[in-house]
Amino acid sequence: MAMKKNNRKKKLSIIGAGAVGTAAAQWAVCRSIADTIVLLDVVAGLPHGKALDLFQTSPLYGYAGNIVGTDDYADTAQSDVIIITAGLARKPGMSRDDLLEKNVRIIREVTEEIVKYSPDACLVVVTNPIDAMVYTVFKVSGFPKHQVVGMAGVLDSARYRAFIAQALAVAPSDVTALVMGVHGDHMLPLVRLASVGGVPIEELLSKDEIENIVGRTQHGGAEIVQHLKTGSAFSAPGLAAVEMAQSILKDEKRVVPCAAYLEGEFGINGVFLGVPVVLGKNGVERILEFPLAPDEQEALQKSVEAVKKQVSATGL
Ligand code: TXD
DSSP states (O other), rough: OOOOOOOOEEEEEEOOOOOHHHHHHHHHHTOOOSEEEEOOOOTTTTTHHHHHHHHHHHHHHHHOOOEEESSOOOGTTSSHHHHESOOOOOOTTOOOGHHHHHHHHHHHHHHHHHHHHTTTTTTESSSHHHHHHHHHHHHHHOOGGEEEEEEEEEHHHHHHHHHHHHTTTTTGGGEEEEEBBSSSTTEESSTTTETTTTTEGGTOHHHHHHHHHHHHOOOOHHHHHHHHHHHHSOOOHHHHHHHHHHHHHOOOEEEEEEEEEEEEGGOOEEEEEEEEEEEEEEEEEEEEOOOOOOHHHHHHHHHHHHHOOOOOOOOO
């Protein structure tokens, strides 16, 4: 029997028309992942100008959908996916945790507006410190856990994969690797499971080389902040968020590491943490749980402690 095609128009909204939000909008246009793309910000004129600029790329890219710039949440109504990037970004010397207090306030406000207009949307949270912000969105929205997910692991794993590919001079897309845990210094780039075309990296790189790659991955965001000085990474974060949105909008069932709400998985309860998930039309459709080695479990526990500290600082 022929499968019925789902022809319902898809809508993606992006909250925050700053560096990451703009990059996400661009990647979303390039990949044509939605029929309507809405870019919203509180700064007057900013989303309007950026959306108009992006609209003028459509003949070059061949994107035929709508691109809307707005400061009115009514324009986000009935979104299928909403990427949240609103908030402050790091400057040199700042940790992600330094952003917490101000960003909690922003994220609360944004979430309250979003839920009025899009009660069924999947929310992809990008704002830092991500593991606490996604918890804030979950609590304030009252949405079921599968509708709320944080972006960090896709980016951290992309960084890990890029550095492995560079060290081995191989195609980055042939590198498979997973970063779990918190989006911070205690993140866990899994060495045992990293491979190139199916060959474990431990067979191809020395311990020192691997250690360097793991360290560079853990501090991948800070390395960019040091260079930029006025802001943080935006291109890879924008694409990482779009990769997640695409899997949800197109029901691709991609297996990607995301901050998902854990209720016993990996022995962890009541926090959002980076784990491998299946992303489909319902958002987080499954968490892929597997046994961790004792040192990995111990490292993940450090992540849990870091996240719990962040979450308690949100006052939720
Ligand atoms: O891996 C990850 N999760 C991340 C997270 C990777 C990169 C960046 N990450 C975080 O995303 C970063 O630490 C920040 O917390 C957010 C957004 O970073 P970006 O670099 O885009 O920051 P900008 O350029 O300062 O943009 C933020 C925009 C800006 O235009 C503000 O006017 C807007 O957010 N803003 C708001 N929009 C809507 N509503 C409210 N209340 C609001 N407040 C600020």
